Structure formats: C-alpha cells, structure tokens
Amino acid sequence: MKRALITGITGQDGSYLAEFLLKKDYKVFGLTRRTSTVNNERIAHIQEKIELLQGDLLDQSSLSEAILKSEPDEVYNLAAQSFVKTSWNQPVLTGEFTALGVTRILEAIRVLNPKIKFYQASSSEMFGKVTETPQKETTRFHPRSPYGVAKVYGHYLTLNYRESYDIFACSGILFNHESPRRGLEFVTRKISHAVARISLGKQKTLELGSLDPKRDWGFAGDYVEAMWLMLNQNEPDDFVIATGENHSVREFVNLSFEAVGIKNWEKYVVTDHPDHMRPAEVDYLIGDCSKAKKKLGWEAKTSFKELVKMMVKADLESEKDR
Ligand code: NDP
Ligand code: GDP
Numbered sequence: 001m002k003r004a005l006i007t008g009i010t011g012q013d014g015s016y017l018a019e020f021l022l023k024k025d026y027k028v029f030g031l032t033r034r035t036s037t038v039n040n041e042r043i044a045h046i047q048e049k050i051e052l053l054q055g056d057l058l059d060q061s062s063l064s065e066a067i068l069k070s071e072p073d074e075v076y077n078l079a080a081q082s083f084v085k086t087s088w089n090q091p092v093l094t095g096e097f098t099a100l101g102v103t104r105i106l107e108a109i110r111v112l113n114p115k116i117k118f119y120q121a122s123s124s125e126m127f128g129k130v131t132e133t134p135q136k137e138t139t140r141f142h143p144r145s146p147y148g149v150a151k152v153y154g155h156y157l158t159l160n161y162r163e164s165y166d167i168f169a170c171s172g173i174l175f176n177h178e179s180p181r182r183g184l185e186f187v188t189r190k191i192s193h194a195v196a197r198i199s200l201g202k203q204k205t206l207e208l209g210s211l212d213p214k215r216d217w218g219f220a221g222d223y224v225e226a227m228w229l230m231l232n233q234n235e236p237d238d239f240v241i242a243t244g245e246n247h248s249v250r251e252f253v254n255l256s257f258e259a260v261g262i263k264n265w266e267k268y269v270v271t272d273h274p275d276h277m278r279p280a281e282v283d284y285l286i287g288d289c290s291k292a293k294k295k296l297g298w299e300a301k302t303s304f305k306e307l308v309k310m311m312v313k314a315d316l317e318s319e320k321d322r
Pocket of ligand 1: 007124174
C-alpha cells in the first residue's frame with residue numbers, strides 16, 4: 001500500500017486529492033494546523049479513512065515529525081496562503097507560508113528521506129502580466145502580487161532541489177480550478193453562492209470588483225488527478241494544467257444567473273467596488289496544456305458551463321436547507 005502525506009488537506013484541492021488517493025488504495029495522511037475550532041468540513045465524509053497529523057508550514061520540527069510519522073512515498077504540498085487579494089494585506093505572512101514553507105518541507109525531505117516524491121502546487125498567477133498567449137511551461141514569469149511572487153519562489157526551489165539533490169520533485173502549474181468546495185472569497189464561489197441566495201430571496205446584491213479579467217477555469221476534481229500522474233511518471237518534470245479556454249468574470253456572472261432563470265442580472269450586481277479591486281490586476285490567463293496531454297495523458301473533462309451549473313446547483317441545495 002502506497003503512503004501519501006498531503007499538506008493543505010482541509011482545503012479545496014486537499015479534500016479532492018485525498019478522495020482520489022483513497023480510491024487508488026493509498027494510506028492517506030493529512031497535515032492540519034491547530035485552530036480553536038475544528039474546520040474539517042471538506043474532509044468530514046472521509047475522516048475515518050485518513051489520518052490527520054498536526055503541523056504548520058511555519059514550524060520546521062512539526063513538518064519533520066509529520067514526515068517521520070507518516071513515512072510517505074509521496075508528499076503533496078498544497079498548503080499555502082492561497083488568496084491573491086490577502087497577499088497585499090499580509091505580504092510577509094504570504095511569503096512565510098507560500099514561499100518559505102516549500103523550503104521547510106523540502107529540507108525535511110532532503111534530511112529524512114530524499115527518496116520521497118514531492119509535488120509543489122504552483123500557479124498560473126506566476127505568469128501574471130502575460131508575456132505570451134497561451135501560457136506554457138516555458139513562458140516567462142511576471143507575477144503581479146505578493147502571492148504570485150511567493151509561488152515563483154516555490155516553483156524555482158522545487159526545480160533547484162531536483163537539480164541539487166536529485167529529489168523526484170515536480171511543479172504543477174495549475175490554472176484556476178473551482179468546485180462547490182472553493183473558498184467563499186474566490187470570485188466563482190462568491191458568485192455562485194450569492195446567485196443562489198438572491199434567487200431564494202435571501203440576499204439583495206452582489207458586490208464585485210472588475211468583471212473584465214479572464215481566467216482559464218477548470219474543475220478541481222479533474223485537476224487532482226494530474227498531480228498524481230506527475231508523481232507517477234518515470235522522470236520528474238513540470239506541467240501546465242489548464243482547460244485551454246478562458247472566460248471573463250462577466251461570463252461567469254451571466255451563466256450563474258441564467259442557471260437560476262434570472263435574465264436582468266445587472267440590477268443585482270454592483271461592479272468596480274473599491275473593496276474588491278486590486279493594486280495590480282492579472283487581466284488574461286489561458287493555459288496550453290499540450291505537454292500534460294502528451295506525456296501524462298491528462299486533459300480536463302468538465303466544461304466551463306458544467307462547472308458553473310454544478311457550483312450554482314450545490315449552493316442552491318445547501319442554501320435551501322439553511
Ligand atoms: P485552499 O485555500 O482551499 O487551501 C489551503 C490549505 O492550506 C488549507 O488546508 C489551509 O489550512 C492550509 N494552510 C494554510 N496555511 C497553512 C500553514 N501555515 N500550515 C499548514 N497548513 C496551512 O487552497 P486550494 O485547495 O484551492 O489550493 C491548493 C494549493 O494550490 C494552494 O497552494 C494554492 O495556492 C494552489 N493553487 C490553487 C489554485 C486554484 O485555483 N485553486 C490554482 C493554482 C495553485 P486551513 O484549513 O487551516 O486554513
Ligand atoms: P485569482 O485568479 O487567484 O486571483 O482568483 P479570484 O477568484 O480571487 O479572482 C479572479 C478574478 O476575479 C481576478 O481578476 C479578480 O480581480 C476578479 N474579481 C472581480 N471581482 C472580484 C471579487 O469580488 N472577489 C474576487 N476574489 N475576485 C474578483
């Protein structure tokens with residue numbers, strides 16, 4: 001039985017990856033940080049089948065301890081301060097978690113067992129102000145937020161430990177991926193949640209920033225398979241994971257309202273709200289995942305329309321019962 005340790009198991013991707021690895025018959029361990037109230041909602045349904053270990057990306061010895069206890073064949077580093085907007089308010093903390101956290105885990109692997117395979121959750125935010133379209137593995141980085149900068153550090157550190165110590169370390173450059181488990185502050189879930197509530201008469205307006213930015217949005221459930229595929233190749237490598245299609249925030253809003261049968265959505269939506277504008281915006285992301293398709297045999301299965309419908313439907317169901 002293979003063993004995997006997932007950091008960030010309480011997050012969106014961590015929960016889908018844990019489900020995926022359980023289906024592959026892995027023994028799954030998850031790193032969780034201590035909180036005053038338990039926040040395990042996303043993994044509540046599988047909690048009996050996995051083992052949680054306490055630790056924090058800020059605390060070197062807790063990471064080493066988690067690796068010693070779990071004896072993993074594979075470590076998936078999904079933990080991070082993952083919200084771009086917060087990274088301007090908390091740039092130092094973002095650097096500590098999202099950048100230096102990668103060094104702490106890789107150091108623990110190097111010292112304790114360099115045979116452990118390592119996956120780093122890199123991001124299309126590294127492309128930021130894009131220098132070519134579509135973006136691929138070789139596209140130059142131009143991050144536009146402290147989050148994007150921290151992810152560039154994590155990406156290069158992963159490559160560096162591969163080159164320096166021969167660790168099987170892969171960086172997955174994932175474009176935005178969403179699901180009904182996406183955090184409520186991200187634009188997709190904020191929209192699906194608000195639209196469900198508006199249609200049920202529980203909310204009057206939806207305040208957003210700019211509706212113009214375009215993202216290559218996929219379904220998180222599809223993307224976790226790519227993480228596993230990367231660690232199960234003969235050679236470690238880096239891969240862009242994306243759908244190859246992009247859509248504007250406006251299109252997401254439009255389709256979400258359409259899903260609940262509301263046509264004149266403009267009267268419910270406040271745009272360019274100052275609280276949701278960013279000091280530097282990433283206007284246009286679209287990924288070219290032909291390398292992943294060729295080498296991993298991976299491609300996205302869920303369409304943009306299916307994703308929007310899935311998210312609105314899930315929020316409608318949970319909001320009806322509240
Ligand atoms: P989430 O924000 O849903 O989950 C983040 C996880 O990290 C949570 O489990 C959180 O724990 C944990 N975490 C945060 N800080 C620490 C810390 N100091 N020590 C230990 N654990 C910590 O993110 P996603 O699941 O969406 O994303 C997974 C990874 O992929 C992240 O690294 C993200 O930056 C990256 N990524 C995501 C993309 C996306 O579109 N979703 C795109 C590209 C990259 P807690 O529950 O306690 O807060
Ligand atoms: P990101 O791509 O990781 O920053 O994911 P987000 O879901 O946070 O944001 C996607 C895009 O939606 C960005 O270009 C944001 O500026 C834009 N956006 C517009 N209004 C909002 C909003 O109210 N909240 C968030 N989170 N993003 C918004």
